[in-house]
Amino acid sequence: MALDRWIALILVGICLAYGYAAWFTMDGGLAPFMKRNPIWPSTFPKVLSVIGLLLSLVILLGLEKSELKVAEIDYRRLGEYKLGQALMLLALMVAYALCLRPMGFIFSTGAFLILGSFILGERKWLVMVSVSLIATLIVWYLVQQVLGIYLRPLPGFIGG
């Protein structure tokens, strides 16, 4: 089974779960006066779940024939691409999300930019560190001072 049909299978699951929530769990808590309304909060989701289910089944069962185009990247040969780098960068982004608040903006962003280029194969430490730090400070200044959005600059334990 090709990837698009696996995804269709997942979509069937999503539509079923969504449909279950819409059809069976939402109307119980509705206030009596709202029940006289022709439209309930669940009406539109109910319609969507049915259409979504039908469409994902069409793809899953291959009812609509289409010649398979090879996309820009052929997922069947994913191993030949730089998958490791991509996964490490994604992990780095998750780490950044978790560190941003507790560790402060300047430390997290500096580390993110340095490690990002490190993962991609850069080894000129001096350039890497200086570029990252300058960029971090500029962005922090712009966001904090010009746009006026608060970003905690330093880790919490230093009192930033």
Place this chain on the structure above:
Amino acid sequence: MLEGLLIGLQTALSLQNLLMVIGGCLIGTFIGMLPGLGPMSIIAIMIPVAISIGDPSAALILLAGVYYGAIFGGSTSSILLNAPGVAGTVASSFDGYPMAKQGKAGKALTIAAIASFAGGSIGALLLMVFAPALSSVALLFHSAEYFALMVVGLSAIAAFAGTGQVAKALIMTILGLIMATVGEGALFNLPRFTMGIMDLQSGFGFVTLAMAMFALPEALFLVLKPKTAQAEQDGEIKDLRITKAEAKAIAPVIGRQSFQGFFIGVLPGAGATIASFLGYAVERNIATKEEQEEFGKGSIKGLAAPETANNAACTGSFVPLLTLGIPGSGTTAILLGALIALNVTPGPRLMIDEPQIFWAVIMSMFIGNLVLLILNLPLIPYIAKVLSIPRNYLIPFILFFTLMGAYIGQNNATELLLLVGFGVCATALRFADYPLAPLLIGFILGGMLEDNFARSMQLYDGVGFIWERPMTLGLLVIAGLLVVLPSYRARRARLRAEGVADGD
């Protein structure tokens, strides 16, 4: 109209807004040149900045400038590197890149700039004529018609986006609509589908979703498959002049393609990409025999056609956005999201309630085009240096800007995790050839679609509005036809190809 023009001119010519246009065009050109970053990603990245400006006219002017700049920058990298940064400029590389290889890069850039300028300006003129007319018709619309019109828009986008696979585009639209129902709806004040998670109470962030759908997968694609077009170019761009004979040759092409591109751009779902390919094909077909030989080997007509058409189409795509409040493309959908965040609801009332926004945007289109022509063109040799930023530095920065955009929008670190999660899903969807623009458009239109549906249901006490209002019924029938026709035609073509006889 004259009054409107003056208001627009006054707003657009204020110092702040002039700086916005110039800044937007420069930023757009700068980033649009980078292979792999399309206008949608750039605008998504710029939205937090635009929103924090606070003034809707200024924000929209900035974003429109970025949009033009991105398209222009995209053609620059198509011509110089054969690495289009934007799908809409792929057709420009057919003849632009051969020209650059023959050492005529400067001339190619000039032709691209002039063609873009003409396409954009003629497009803006047409917009001035058609938008007010369309919006006075749209004022007669009732919420039932709005509902039907949005259904038409969504099905047209699905029908055009997935060539030969309408089901995939449709399911993406539905998925977008489903995601739009998460959170607290305005109509009922009830949290829906939040699974008890507080962070989902206000729904998914639109900037987060836009970044996850476009910017992040594009950056990941750059990581996975490094483009090797770099370093082919020696950096010297000179001789920007074109001759009189050349100007004469491309003038009719520019004239034709401005109109054709504009009207294709107005259609929902078609947009700059289709306009540029179609423009290229049409001009090639009507050229003389000798000129046809030239196409693909560095024909100036073959460069002028897609460049004019894609800029005119970009302008055309503003028509449904400004008059009906319904975006026809991914980029205008992102613009719509930005406008709603700024408390402006585009639609037929926009021209009456806030004429200064409407006209200022149109005026800024002229100014933006002019800026691109006189400011950017001489700067191109310097801006092109951005192409030599090593990807080891470029990619971390792109990723950082997507993260920052999602964070600034909501000030919430959970949003960053959602961004990464959705980004991975979007990349998988792209692998499997599911179109992503319909998802985002569905997401943005979802709330309005449901509101209008609910209002009509309440007024007519049921679904009676569908057959009691002929216009609604007519529009819904059109929507149905749009969805069914492509698969019906594909099916018939296949049957014929297999030698199975069919009725007619």
